[in-house]
Amino acid sequence: MAPTSDTPPAPATPLLTMTGITKSFPGVRALDGVDLDVEAGEVHCLLGQNGAGKSTLIKVLAGAHQPDEGTIVWQGAQTELKSPVAAMRLGIATIYQELDLVMHVSVAENVFLGHERSSGGFIKPREAHSAAQDLLARLGHPEISASTIVGNLSAAGQQVVSMARALSHDVKLIVMDEPSAALDPDEVDNLFRIVADLTAQGVAVIYISHRLEEIRRIGDRVTVLKDGRAVSRGLPAQSTSTNEIVTLMTGRNVAHVFPERPEAPGAGKEPVLTLEGLTRKGEFAPVDLEVAPGEIVGLAGLVGSGRSEILETVFGARKPTAGRVLVGGRQLRPGSVTAAVKAGVGLAPEERKAQALLMTESVSRNVSISSLPRFSTGGWLDRSGERSATREAVRDLSLRPDNPDALIRTLSGGNQQKAVLARWLLRECRVLLLDEPTRGVDVGARAELYALIRRLADEGVAVLLVSSELPEVLGLADRVLVLREGRVVHTAPARDLDEHRVLDLVMEGTS
């Protein structure tokens, strides 16, 4: 492409223009020709469901990912963002949802991390301190001392430090990924005031949030992403109807194949899993729920709505502040995974590699790890019994390769997930908790997993399912609980709900 730097910037030249950005990962096309333009001094909102490509797009913008195709024009000149440092030099700062601060050192040190105030290799702590204090004052937080250890600050305070770090560079564009997710309402007000100050100074903000009311309050324009494409560009944030936005976000074209739903699963059966007023302060309000054998219940909600926390509390990995969990009518010891597993509860956790798999071990050992007592007498392992049982489980779930001695890390994401399911199948569990069961699993393997989950339910397992992909919850579950900010706002049979309605519920909280 010919350099465009010699074209004189027209007065209306956008600060940033991204055209036809494409990015593929093995098995997934995360961005499929996204266009985005941002003007100086505006708040540009980015909307889209999980998997729509928002995170990939902001990582491209931050220089963390290189696009396969497409052009980026910055202040009228075509450019490439080769690394995070390159993006930073141009004046693009990104504040991630997971703040990237060093918890054990002071605010000032964090603000100037990587570009310390120094001369001749010696840092100048006093200068850094006063410069950081100035930035904090500019952000409306003079009460935060630059010498405070960051780990001692609240989530909101840490966010301010992140912003101070962005401002310590000569920043022209700040990308904020769901900045309000961890904040209390009055902290959100302060965040908005800061955003307004920044834009008044000509800084542009790309603001990602699922909360429509926030977008209405501070947004200037909205771009909606769906399936790796921008389905609308630069809609007015104030006047576009909620209905229009939600319609743009839903109705994806990827066909999901879900197994047939039985007529009335679990009808007339005693519930095997019962939650009575289960509560964790600050995470979710009391939940009451009964799941019968053969039933799949889905929890729908945004990240941070408490869905995964509920699953982990049922499993005993978190201790409830109130309420109880019963399996087969018997109360589980709160906060004890061992007790839950003994009672026949299994969890396929969200982070498969970090939380479920023994990556250096074989498939067989990964599958049998929860059922070792079954294969042992007095602690002595019956290895041939173990092997034939795991071989059978591997065949039963048609794992590929169907070799139980293969190393688990050589398997694809979908087959690793099957191995986790095989672990609980072998354990003969009665309650299966699934947290994002198809994360990192390619489309073809998903249909197989769906069929497998339904089969397990048909065999009498009670399934509690969490997924950030609405079509998955709606297509697989029999009954859906919709969560918003730690509260169950709606319960209904899945067949009576559609994506549009659920999105309305989780974003607006009204029906």
Next chain:
Amino acid sequence: MLSKSDALPAPAPEKPKGNGPAAGWQSHVDLRLVALLGVLGVLAAIGAITKPDQFLDVDNVRLILVQSSAIGVVTIGMTLVIIGGGIDLSVGAIVALASVWATTQATQDYGLGGMLFCAVAVGIGCGLVNGVLIAYGKLVPFIATLAMLASARGFAEQMSDGGTQIVEVQAVLDLMAADNRILGVPPLVLIFLGVAALGWVVLNRTTFGRRTVAVGGNPEAARLAGIDVKRQRLLLYVLSGLCCGIAAFMLIALSGSGQNTNGNLYELDAIAAAIIGGTLLSGGRGTIIGSVLGVLVFTTITNLFALNNVQSAVQDIAKGAIIVAAVLIQHQTSRKSSTQ
């Protein structure tokens, strides 16, 4: 992995073929052990060349084995702790305390049985304290066992008043009498082999061993798979303490006395031997056979240097170099296998 083992000239101890699909993984383990056997072979060759009369003498080989036995037993316990994701810095100090306590006049009155019981009980007791502090008190293993190192050694010095307590129980002294052999092997070596065999069985044939590997490899996954991670950790330190108790008794028999300097720097030797044997310091992987070979490599080097009148300072330098070399080789192998 397969191609690598195929490319290897085959001095490997014959392994039954047709181990099925597990062969790929197995051959990977064998490769390390073969390398260690190779190192031992090289050392033996050096010994045979430099001191042909003395090194290959039966008495000298026996001496190497006897000198390996106490530290070897400690290394078995250490290996299990490290595979389980921990570290035990207190082993040398526990050995000292157990050997002092078992040789007090009061204990010696109970004869061999009483002394053995005392040594083992002290070892288990210290291991229990370590384990409770780490598993339930949530102390970092490094800190908890460092504290035990300091206090157990201090306690040992206090108890013995810094002196040497001579053993007067004949049955204990007989264990090391020059002509005491069982099938031609000194009893201490048999104890070492027995502990090593038990360690191997525990690691490879029991649920406890399987869980140890899981807890060391991925504690969060182990917890969410329903394993009682705390109990597992507690028991590992108790096992390590037990090994220290046994080793203390062996040292008492070997030297005919108990003193608070027994087991000096055993923690370093045991950790080094385990690592040379292929145990991953971050946990989740390791073998008992590797650790046994690691101990033998170390003792053989010491023996070689002693025969050739090399200063002990030089020996220590060589040991350090060997540890670095072993870990570098491990990095290479694990990188290769992870890119396949």
